[in-house]
Amino acid sequence: MNWQNFILRLEKEFRVSGAELEKRTSLNRSVIYNLKKGTTSRPRQSTIKKLEEALDIKIDDSDLNKVRYTQNLSHRNLELFRIEGNEFPIVSEILPGNEIFHTQNIIGTIRLPYAQKTNCFAIIVPEDNIDGILSKGDKLLIDIEADYTNGSVVACRLKSSRQFIRYYRKLPGEWVQFYTSEFKDEPLTVKQSEIDAIYRAVFMVKHFPVEI
Template identity: 80%
Template sequence: MNWQNFILRLEKEFRISGAELEKKTSISRSVIYSLKKGSTLRPRQTTIRKLEEALDIKIDDSDTNRVRYTQNVSHKNLELFRIDGNEFPIVSEILSGQDIFHPQNIIGTIRLPYTQKTNCFAIMAESGMDGILNKGDKVLIDIEAGYANGSIVACRLKAQKQFIRYYRKLPGEWVQFYSPDFNEEPITAKQSEIEAIYRVVFLIKYFPTGA
C-alpha cells in the first residue's frame, strides 16, 4: 500500500473527509490532494509528524509498497485500569503457534493494560476479520487462555479463511462461529478444519472523534 492508498485508507478508517483531515492535521489541502492523487510519492517528515500527532498514530513507511500505522493508547487510558501496560506485537494475520511471532509477521507494537507478557499478540481489524470488529478496532489475543461457549476467539481455518467471532460447540465434531445478533452468516466447521484458534482477552473499540 503506497501513500496514495494510505491517505484514502486513513480517511475511511477514521471516518473523516479530506476537509476534516486538513483541519485536524493543519496539512494544506493541496498537499493532501497531491498525496491522494499520487502526485507526491512520499510526504515530508513534517507532514508525517502532523498526521501522527493529530490522529495519535505511529506511521511506518519503511516498506515502500505498504504504508502501515499503529494506533497509540494514551497513558491516561492505562491509568484508568490501575495497572501498568505491557508492549505486545501487532501481527498482520492469524497464524499457528510461534509462527505468529516471526519478525516478518509483526507490523508494529501496542501498549495495553494486560498483565500476561508472553504468548500474546494484537491484531487489527482488516478484511476477513468480520463479525465482531469494525475498521480501526483491535483485539489482544492470549494463546494460552482457554475458551468456551460464548468466548470471543480469533480463528484461522485450513482453507485460509480467518475471522474473529463468538465460539459455540455443536454436537459431534462441529463448531460454530457467530457474530452479535447474527448480523453475519454463521460459520460452521469441523474441528479438524481449524488450523489455529485463540481466545480474545482484550477488545479495543475505535470511536472516531465526535462519535
C-alpha cells in the first residue's frame, strides 16, 4: 500500500485519530493531512523517524507501493515474555460455547504469555485477513470472556456456518457490521440474531506475540 493508505492503516491498527497521532508524534497537522490526502508521496526521514518512535515500529518504504511496518520488541513486549505463559488449544473451527473445546475440534496446542488460563483458544488464520494485519498461517488467540467493542478484532461464526476474522462495529438497532478496512472491501452487515458465536482476539502470533 502507498503512504496514504499506510497512514490510514496506522490510525486504525493503533486506534488513534489524526489529532492523537499528531500529538504523539509532534508532527505538524498539515504533514499528517497531506499524507492522508495523498498529496505527499513520501514523507521526510524526520517524519518517518517520529512515527517510528511514537508507535514503537520500524517502517519500510523502499517500495512506495508496498509501505509496511514491523513492531519492535519494546519494553512492554519484553515484560510479556517474562510471563511464564499458559498452554492453549488450537481449534479447527469457531463454534458456540463449550462446543469449541470438544476433543475432535482441537488440532494442537500453543504456549503464550497470556495470564488468562481458561476459556481461551487459538485459531490458525486460513487466508490473508484485515487489510494485511493477519496473514495465512498466523495464529490468533481468542479469549471468550474478553469484552469486545467497536474496533475490536473478533472471530465470528454465523448461523449459516460462515466463519471470518474482522473488525467489529455495533450499528443502531439489531444490526452489526464486520469490516476489514474503512477504505477497502465491502463491509458485512448482519442482524445480531444471525450470529452463532463471536469472540474477541487478544493476541496474534507472527514472529512474536502481539497484544491487540
